Amino acid sequence: MAKKLFIPGPTDVSPDVFEQMSKPMIGHRGREFSILLEDCVENLKKLMFTENNIFVCPSSSTGLMEAAVRNCVKNRCLNVGNGAFSNRWHDITKANGKKADLLQLEWGQAPTPELIDEKLSAGNYDAITLVHNETSTGVTAPIYDITEVVKDYDVSFLVDTVSSMGGIRVEVDKLGIDVCLFGVQKAMALPAGLAVCSVSEKALEKAKSIEDRGYYFDFLTYLKYWGRKQTPTTGAISIMQGLRYQLDKILNKEGLENRFKRHKEMGSLCRKWAKKNFDILPEEKYASDTVSCIKNTKEINCKELKQELAEKGYVFANGYGKLADKTFRIAHMGDRTIDELKQYINTIDEILGF
Numbered sequence: 455m456a457k458k459l460f461i462p463g464p465t466d467v468s469p470d471v472f473e474q475m476s477k478p479m480i481g482h483r484g485r486e487f488s489i490l491l492e493d494c495v496e497n498l499k500k501l502m503f504t505e506n507n508i509f510v511c512p513s514s515s516t517g518l519m520e521a522a523v524r525n526c527v528k529n530r531c532l533n534v535g536n537g538a539f540s541n542r543w544h545d546i547t548k549a550n551g552k553k554a555d556l557l558q559l560e561w562g563q564a565p566t567p568e569l570i571d572e573k574l575s576a577g578n579y580d581a582i583t584l585v586h587n588e589t590s591t592g593v594t595a596p597i598y599d600i601t602e603v604v605k606d607y608d609v610s611f612l613v614d615t616v617s618s619m620g621g622i623r624v625e626v627d628k629l630g631i632d633v634c635l636f637g638v639q640k641a642m643a644l645p646a647g648l649a650v651c652s653v654s655e656k657a658l659e660k661a662k663s664i665e666d667r668g669y670y671f672d673f674l675t676y677l678k679y680w681g682r683k684q685t686p687t688t689g690a691i692s693i694m695q696g697l698r699y700q701l702d703k704i705l706n707k708e709g710l711e712n713r714f715k716r717h718k719e720m721g722s723l724c725r726k727w728a729k730k731n732f733d734i735l736p737e738e739k740y741a742s743d744t745v746s747c748i749k750n751t752k753e754i755n756c757k758e759l760k761q762e763l764a765e766k767g768y769v770f771a772n773g774y775g776k777l778a779d780k781t782f783r784i785a786h787m788g789d790r791t792i793d794e795l796k797q798y799i800n801t802i803d804e805i806l807g808f
């Protein structure tokens with residue numbers, strides 16, 4: 455029997471989505487593919503609240519993190535690091551031969567506008583990377599406040615919304631995000647292997663002046679192919695078929711506002727339980743509505759818990775990297791329901807004797 459995934463990605467995919475993905479294969483240079491791509495892009499714009507160009511790439515999210523710095527960092531980048539994925543972006547920036555500084559915060563801390571302003575004002579940066587929802591620590595950055603300081607600088611605002619897009623509101627145009635990227639295997643509840651980004655006109659213009667943008671993820675190549683409603687390489691056709699269907703479900707069946715509300719409710723339910731029995735890592739106001747990072751204050755044996763939950767049909771997530779033993783995580787994202795989350799928590803209670 456398939457186990458229910460309570461890990462922060464990949465998340466469970468509904469059977470009706472899988473059904474859409476088992477449609478016959480189509481050629482990627484034909485009309486059907488162009489329609490598929492256009493349908494996806496049209497609804498992705500609604501999901502992301504943007505009029506920017508949208509590129510759909512056969513890749514995991516990390517590929518687009520690389521694409522963002524490769525296409526949009528000219529002189530020097532500021533990487534804001536407060537966990538595994540935001541710190542990974544610093545490594546990616548340097549690995550691509552770009553000059554970069556790291557604003558290192560504690561894992562679990564949220565980046566604040568003040569800290570970012572201080573750093574941006576001191577350096578000569580033309581780009582900044584931010585992870586909106588740091589999955590390793592369960593921290594959601596106050597991006598609506600952060601953008602107020604970022605907009606005072608001439609920088610490309612590169613934002614990872616991998617574990618928030620589709621679960622937490624991110625209004626790309628209102629926030630002035632130049633590149634907003636995510637993979638579809640987290641809050642979008644689709645199989646892994648497809649990543650999406652929006653790219654602003656400003657960023658596309660800038661990319662023209664940047665050398666060595668690479669080949670696979672060159673935004674200007676993506677733009678050129680979009681002119682004929684195609685992608686430069688073979689798309690992840692089956693996942694795109696799933697995406698088209700899932701976007702319609704999200705926007706027209708559940709409704710985006712209801713989806714955000716469901717995630718909010720799951721977040722607060724999980725935190726209430728966590729604070730009663732343990733504690734949460736982030737300050738409450740920055741705690742994520744898609745993933746909770748719980749401090750293992752009772753020093754329970756997570757390995758044993760994981761094993762017992764597996765026997766009951768669940769996949770448990772322990773802490774990430776250096777937080778492995780000190781924390782564990784509960785993902786409440788994608789198509790997960792409030793009832794499923796309650797059942798999971800009750801099962802943990804039973805196992806631990808709470």
Ligand SMILES: *Cc1c(COP(=O)(O)O)cnc(C)c1O
Pocket residue numbers: 463514515516517539585587588589590614615616617637
């Ligand atoms: C999962 C995750 C990534 C990496 O995603 P891949 O699709 O595995 O490349 C990057 N950033 C965040 C915030 C994530 O949660």
